[in-house]
Amino acid sequence: MDLKEIQNLIKFVANSGVAEVKLEMDDVKITIRTTLEGNVSEATYVQMPAQPALQPVAVPQQIAPAPATPAAPAVENSNYVTVKSPMIGTFYRKPSPDKPMFVEVGSTVAKGDVLCVIEAMKLFNEIESEVSGKIVKILVDDMSPVEYDQPLFLVDPS
Template identity: 50%
Template sequence: MQTSEIRDLIDFISKTGLNEVNIETKELKLHVKREPDQKVFKSTPVIAPTVAAAPATAPVSQPAVAPVSAPRAEKAEAPAASGKNTIDIKSPMIGTFYRSSNPETPPFVSVGDKVSKGQTVCIIEAMKLFNEIESEVSGTIVKVMVENSSPVEYDQVLFVVEPD
């Protein structure tokens, strides 16, 4: 099963309102569960996968785990309200967004901070793994688009950066 197929399955589950799905083939076992008290929104579904695809015999389902172990921040140009060019730092995965490594430390970046390419800007927790998200561009943080400890979707804009 490809990563895109798993992502499509999770989207389908969130739109139908199902709380739990188990899929088992000879190559993999997949268990997706979301909390029953969570509301499902058509525009931004909120789901919480609890167990990753696990191979039964051979590592056939390895692509399902690859995005978690190899996080990256994507960028796409979009004009800002001020007319200047900006670049979005987007979430490479579904998970929980954290602005700092723990509640007692300051955020990695705030509005007005200068960031350099490769600098950690946030952490996304996915399936009990904490993934540092790095900036793909050097510039100044113009806007933080997500609240701390909020769920994020794949390709959701996290930060807006004005490049140097």
């Protein structure tokens, strides 16, 4: 099971309204717990040594309708580059509570500069700028959950 499949499973469980799902296959054991609001509160992934296949836990087939995500506001200048989240997790604008923000609106960034971190399964992943330019808008609040491919920043590459 690769990272993309695990992310899709977490998204499915968060939107389904199920409180907990345990899945065991060949050499993988996954447990996902959600809160009443549908946010993933805990996800555990364990790679087990090779052993006889275990039976997967049944997951309800009925899917609750996904809550509508608000559309991003229209941007006057279509020349901006949108930096999107490469994963599901929690968005942080600074490396630790006592450190300054990575970037602010108006900051000039170079390609490869760290813009934020996203915590996924207790791992903090640095998100780097894909382009050089100036931060025009920060689209997500600090310590907010983010979805895969969700816009995080608008960068003016000019």
